Amino acid sequence: MRFFTLALGAACSLACGSAIQEPPKASEQPAPPSAEAPSAVPGNAASCPRAAALDRKAISEELVCLLRQYVQIDSTNPPGNELQTARFLEQVLARDGIVAELIESAPGRANLIARLKGQSPGHATMLMHHMDVVPASAADWSVPPFEARLADGYVWGRGSLDNKGAGVAEIIAAALFARMGVALKHDLVLLALADEESGGAAGARFLTEHRKAAFDDVELILNEGGGMLVLAEGRPPLYTVELAQKAPLWLRLTARGKSGHGSAPTPNAAAAVLSRALGRVASHSFPILVVPEVQALFAARAMAMPEAERAPFLNLSSALQNPAFRARFSEDPHDAALVQNTVAITMLSGSAKENVISEQASAVLDVRLLPGQDPKVVSAELTRVMAEPSLTLEPILSWQAHRSPRDTPLFAAIERLAHERHPGAPVSGNVIGSFTDCNAFRAIGKICYGFLPVQIRLDDIQRIHGKDERVSVEALTDAVVDLHALISMLGS
């Protein structure tokens, strides 16, 4: 039975995790590292059980053991330290005789690539995840963020959901082919990446630039970014497959003026110019633009609504012309961000002293562009809106957003999985407001989908990058079985 019956919009508060205050039982403690283990390899993967077949109990024991050790390796980015996580995963794969290559991109930073051979060359499928995590402030958490506590059927810890749980599920799903003696038609590639949380310069973007040939035969890629969303109790979940994402355009604004004493201000002091410009940016709205993938997503979501409420979501572009509907729709900032470019003011700096007017003041804008938008055009729009010609504006990070097509064997396989696991479940393409490593692989022509067959409660999604991040052991166990089935469908 599926654990997840939460309806869309219903959100459990963080108090749901109150039972986690219980100390873990001794049997739930990770095995101590063996004295013989080389100190350079963290964890003790060899101590974890291995599922020999598609047996949910055995799979869940293996994934809990591996995931806890993986989470316990602190790969907070910065600095990342993914060489440690890569060495751990190398040991995990070695248990099945799968040889991995570690590709170092910077001191202490590495990516891992491994390959399970198929019977015929070409048409490889790749499962990828990222090993780095965002910082966690222990004082805010109910549990130590790198303890990887097992409680209430969840593994708790930074990275458990984003994205180490997926990495462990991918490895077990792949290894089960070897363990069960099932031949793969084509190669299956496993990729563990560094630096996703900072844009991938030491990870996906490094590899697609310096090791592009390693992916020549890869046609289809599965990555984070989508999954199974339960919209209403008693209804099949909505399968969302991320086909496109917004692209970051990070801009540094700098104002310069005369320095002086705070008691004798002038209207064109650097901080004053910057503040006027930022005031105009803060009240600026980009035009509404509904791209086809976003329309498809809301049309699919509408199917879970009462019939009388569906119509505006079936033609979102025209419905958003109505100010009342637009105001209601924009109440959710995540939804609002899917129908327009956005800009957030994120960093500010000026004088270091209360009574000193500084020569320079600066700010950072985090702009996110819809697919198809030109960063140069949007920068020019912002320059016009700010209307302070003396300001300089320089890009810190600027990508073009790329899409993957929907009409592929991988999308067909996901639809087949949905049909078999949840008859009647809709499968929708999606656009996400954040960015993932898929964009770098789409840029070199790969079909990369944000989809892992895992059901996640909405309140658990909200913990990603927040406090008390956790992943359901039952959902992750199901994900191993479903991922294994999906790969089988592609190879059949």
Ligand SMILES: [Zn+2]
């Ligand atoms: Zn992630």
